[in-house]
Amino acid sequence: MEQATEAPLKKTPLNARHRASGAKMVPFGGWDMPVEYSGLSNEHAAVRARAGLFDVSHMGEIEIAGTDALAAVQRISSNDASKLAVGQAQYSGLLTPQGTFVDDLLVYRLGPAHFLLVVNAGNIPKDYAWIAEQIKPVGDAVAVDASSRYALLAIQGPEALNVLQPLTGVDLSSIKYYWFAHGEVANVRATVSRTGYTGEDGFEIFVPPQSADKVWLALLESGQAADVIPCGLGARDTLRLEAGMRLHGNDIDETTTAIEADLNWIVGWKKDDFVGAAALREQKASGATRKIVGFEMLDRGIARHGYDAYIGDAKAGLVTSGTQTPFLKKAIGMAYLPLEHTAAGSEFDVDIRGRRTRARVVTMPFYKRAK
């Protein structure tokens, strides 16, 4: 992605470690981040077969607390946070009044009146300003940008539990998908969440920044026998795409609604008013005219973000993500298409640098792990 400003890149607490380890570094969302370590395909394969370790400390953390914290979260987050028990998390959207995405996020319920929102790195100031403004009328609730207080590591893959368990007293097998627990990892205070962005089992570990390097090294050492390797953002992107997960800035943004993004399941239809609710209810009633689909290429070629989709001779939609997946070994992607062309099996063309290239709608996710 293009850098919007000339501001110096921000560094995670693991920046020196990445550089010393020979990772290839790139600017991402204002941060200096590792895009790959040993090679994207190799890292992608490691996560599918064994496990990979990611530094995702660039992600933002915004905390909301106060006696009316739940009401505040309910107002700014599309999903229904009242369904969350303490210790549970959910995927959600931070929406505009039009029902489109300011950002997508994970909402963690730390306490009855204390929530942690994990947001995308490039959106932290925008999200924080938006949230602070939107919750003003709510009453006793305050939002704090706590991003600098957290480093975030992700260990992802079928071996993740076996690699992490020797380092912590937390019984990992008792943490269900999208739940979390507090404890220690490598003798460092940590919050361990059974979440991820890869389509594999795995954990995301919040630790104080000053201890991130210690936990990183401990995880790599614990994972040595299973050949766990450090991974960059490149593999993170191909893994999430295979898993059918949306990327804000690519697949969802302020021009696409939660319904068009086929994310009705993160809309709390039964809860009270929230930002975007009226627009979404109206679109639900009248029907969206376009929807996101997964597709695979039938002709040779790779469709990429921003390429136009055609039905016959008419420009009809837009590719929002696309790559050649290292694991499934085919060219896949996501695109917005007119609703009548979104059924699995229907075909369309992508303009790949002037060449019309055939693609077919398929059901997402492209990859689903065996239970």
Add this chain to the structure above:
Amino acid sequence: MASYPAGFKYSKDHEWIEIAGDHGKVGITDYAQQQLGDVVYVDLPEVGAKLKQGQSFGTIESVKAVSELYSPVSGEVTEVNTALKDKPETVNKDPHGSWMVAIKLTSPGEAGALLDATQYQDLVK
């Protein structure tokens, strides 16, 4: 440290050419493949295509990105390495052995302006 064959000429766009008489075989350098990452797709011209020095003759894609391939010389494509279609990853494994197109040079003098191995190595240091 990669070794760049002394018999090749190199362009600042990171292509190499191995010239024999008025024919040359063209590929991308080890530095270029490292920058690209895992190559998954190579799109090459047809035999008979006429190229100008510095003009795009195809595209190469890694998982992350698309790059143009630029011809280091002017000429006509006499042969295309179609094996790369099915095994694009050979560009990563053996960049200086993975020629993409063979060209009959129309202005052999152009090659004089290209870099030699030492100069190229300095460029990418």
